[in-house]
Amino acid sequence: MRWAEQVRPDVILMENVEEFRGWGPIGNEGQPIKELEGQTFELWVKALRKAGYKVQWREASVPADYGAPTIRKRFFMIARRDGRTDRLAQAHAWGTG
Numbered sequence: 003m004r005w006a007e008q009v010r011p012d013v014i015l016m017e018n019v020e021e022f023r024g025w026g027p028i029g030n031e032g033q034p035i036k037e038l039e040g041q042t043f044e045l046w047v048k049a050l051r052k053a054g055y056k057v058q059w060r061e062a063s064v065p066a067d068y069g070a071p072t073i074r075k076r077f078f079m080i081a082r083r084d085g086r087t088d089r090l091a092q093a094h095a096w097g098t099g
Contacts, residue, residue: 003046003049003050003053006050006053006055006081007053010053010083012082012083012084013080013081013082013083013084014050014055014079014080014081014082015078015079015080016077016078016079016080016081017076017077017078017079018076018077018079019076019077020061020075020076020077021077022043022077023040023043023059023061023077024039024040024043025040025042025043025046026038026039026040026041026042026043027041027042050081053083054083055081055082055083056081056082056083057079057080057081058079058080058081059077059078059079059080060077060078061075061076061077061078062075062076062078063075063076064076
């Protein structure tokens with residue numbers, strides 16, 4: 003978040019594993035606290051919005067590369083502060099959480 007606040011790019015694109023939305027606090031044992039699942043992600047999205055970004059995301063199944071015959075579910079996010087609407091997000095009904 004510090005990078006986004008300091009650099010202030012107009013658009014931030016991100017791709018990660020689908021579990022990224024469940025990002026939350028870790029307990030003393032080094033394991034996620036199940037009751038707080040998603041809390042850190044939500045705070046991060048709120049911070050992006052407070053910095054002036056419109057945040058949209060979606061999970062999509064994409065084929066794996068390099069010859070692996072699998073399909074993986076991935077998390078994609080677009081955060082914009084330039085006032086423009088992302089055509090890809092419109093075309094694919096992205097969530098805004």
